[in-house]
Amino acid sequence: MQKTVLITGCSSGIGLESAYELQRQGFRVLAACRKKDDVERMNREGFTGIVLDLDDAASVDRAADEVIALTGNRLYGLFNNAGYGLYGPLSTINREQLERQFSSNFFGTHQLTLRLLPAMLPQGEGRIVMTSSIMGLISSPGRGAYAASKYALEAWSDALRMELRHSGIKVSLIEPGPIRTRFTENVNQMESDNPVKNPGIAARFTLGPEAVVAKVRHAFESNHPKLRYPVTLVTRVVGLLKRLLPARLMDKILHG
Numbered sequence: 001m002q003k004t005v006l007i008t009g010c011s012s013g014i015g016l017e018s019a020y021e022l023q024r025q026g027f028r029v030l031a032a033c034r035k036k037d038d039v040e041r042m043n044r045e046g047f048t049g050i051v052l053d054l055d056d057a058a059s060v061d062r063a064a065d066e067v068i069a070l071t072g073n074r075l076y077g078l079f080n081n082a083g084y085g086l087y088g089p090l091s092t093i094n095r096e097q098l099e100r101q102f103s104s105n106f107f108g109t110h111q112l113t114l115r116l117l118p119a120m121l122p123q124g125e126g127r128i129v130m131t132s133s134i135m136g137l138i139s140s141p142g143r144g145a146y147a148a149s150k151y152a153l154e155a156w157s158d159a160l161r162m163e164l165r166h167s168g169i170k171v172s173l174i175e176p177g178p179i180r181t182r183f184t185e186n187v188n189q190m191e192s193d194n195p196v197k198n199p200g201i202a203a204r205f206t207l208g209p210e211a212v213v214a215k216v217r218h219a220f221e222s223n224h225p226k227l228r229y230p231v232t233l234v235t236r237v238v239g240l241l242k243r244l245l246p247a248r249l250m251d252k253i254l255h256g
Contacts, residue, residue: 004071005127005220006030006116008052008109009082011038013181014131014174017209018079018216019047025221030067032082054082054108055100064115075119077127077220080109085146085183088190093145097190105149110156117169126169129219130157131212134177134235138242140254142196161227172219175239177232178206207232 005022009015010031019029023046031042032052039049048070052063067075083105086097113128120126135143136150154173161171178198189195215229230236242250 002026002028003076004028004030004074005077005079006032006050006067006075007079007081008032008054008112009131010042010047010049011035013183014176014179014209014212014216015079015081017213018081021213021217022220023047025217027077027220030070032063034082052082052112054105054112055103057108057111060108060111061115064112067116068119071119073119074123075116076123076125077129078113078116078120079129079131079216079220080113081129081131082108083131083149085143085187086190087142087146087187087196089142090144092190098145098148101145102149102152105146106152106156109153113160120169121167124168126167127220127225128160128164128169128171129216130171130173132157132173132175134175134232134238136173136175137235137239138250138254170219170225171227172225173228174212174215174219175228175230175235176212177230177234177238179212179231180206180208 005027007015007019007022007029010019011033019031023029029047030050031047032050033039033042034051034053036051039051042049050063050066051059053059086093086101109130130153132153133150135147136154139147139151157171157173164171212231215231219225219229230239241253
């Protein structure tokens with residue numbers, strides 16, 4: 001029986017390339033996007049498009065109901081990939097803006113996952129995969145809000161993995177470093193005259209979305225998926241340095 005996977009944030013980048021790859025591997029892909037035009041494009045590309053705005057609780061419920069109806073209440077996999085970045089000094093970000101960052105990057109993921117778990121648990125197998133970030137491992141000036149939402153996702157995923165340890169459902173985190181996608185151009189910059197930018201050296205280590213897709217494929221197909229998949233040399237080095245170096249020295253490195 002063909003296995004069905006729901007991928008959020010499918011309009012471009014990691015989500016879109018992962019949809020193509022999992023479809024090639026024989027999965028039925030439900031492709032969720034925020035904009036109706038993108039959903040229609042997904043349908044034309046051979047996927048099943050679904051409208052989903054993670055910042056809108058009613059939209060999440062409607063999307064979950066649609067997934068349950070389309071799958072006959074049998075879902076194998078969920079790739080929580082959608083999200084966006086809110087960049088700027090914390091002093092420039094008000095409560096409403098921070099709540100929206102968490103709503104899109106974390107609260108919506110929690111709601112969607114809980115709504116769909118009942119369609120996964122009876123099968124005794126499945127995969128839940130999250131797109132985290134190098135910013136789920138470290139924080140830096142100007143990226144505090146975004147990093148906080150990814151730190152939360154990391155902690156939440158660890159707890160979910162342990163809570164589902166006897167269910168047959170495996171939980172994995174994808175932790176990309178610099179990747180060539182539309183993410184950067186879609187970042188909400190709080191200071192347009194002084195935008196937060198990646199250091200110039202990051203360009204040397206930037207990879208295409210296909211580097212992430214290889215990890216996504218393994219997470220969904222392997223009998224023993226990894227708990228975490230760091231992507232790019234930058235993520236691996238930063239993860240190592242964080243474990244080895246004193247916090248004050250890491251502060252100096254990250255502050256530039």
